[in-house]
Amino acid sequence: MGLIAPEEVPETFLLTNPKDLGGNIVRGDKTPIRIADILSANGPRKPPAAASQREFKLGIYLLYEGNAPLPDKLAQARAMETKLIEYFTVATGGRLKLVTTRLAR
Numbered sequence: 050m051g052l053i054a055p056e057e058v059p060e061t062f063l064l065t066n067p068k069d070l071g072g073n074i075v076r077g078d079k080t081p082i083r084i085a086d087i088l089s090a091n092g093p094r095k096p097p098a099a100a101s102q103r104e105f106k107l108g109i110y111l112l113y114e115g116n117a118p119l120p121d122k123l124a125q126a127r128a129m130e131t132k133l134i135e136y137f138t139v140a141t142g143g144r145l146k147l148v149t150t151r152l153a154r
Contacts, residue, residue, distance in 0.1 A: 051094035051101050052144040058084040107133060107147045 060083050067077035094101075111118050111126045118126075134147045 051096075051098040052103075052141055054098045055084045055088065055094075057098075058087075060084075103144065104146045104148055107149050109149075 060081055063080045063082050064075065064077040065080050067075050069075055107130065109126050109130050111122060113119065113122065130149055134149070137145050137147050
């Protein structure tokens with residue numbers, strides 16, 4: 050899945066020869082990785098970013114006993130749903146959309 054075009058992909062790096070210095074500190078050699086390197090090794094994205102899927106369904110299951118869920122548990126599940134939708138919208142710059150389907154049983 051490619052949400053952005055190759056020219057929008059920022060440069061990153063690979064940490065080689067890592068050495069654990071303790072205390073969550075790691076040192077090593079930084080090897081730059083560019084999108085051209087990834088494309089050279091793996092080929093172009095299929096489908097390309099312009100044709101990739103942008104909408105994904107999100108389902109949250111709330112299991113409960115009895116005829117109806119406790120109101121606070123239902124509110125908690127709906128708040129989680131809202132926060133996940135907000136997170137993915139922000140994290141992808143609005144390129145990805147989560148949609149929900151609520152089923153009543």
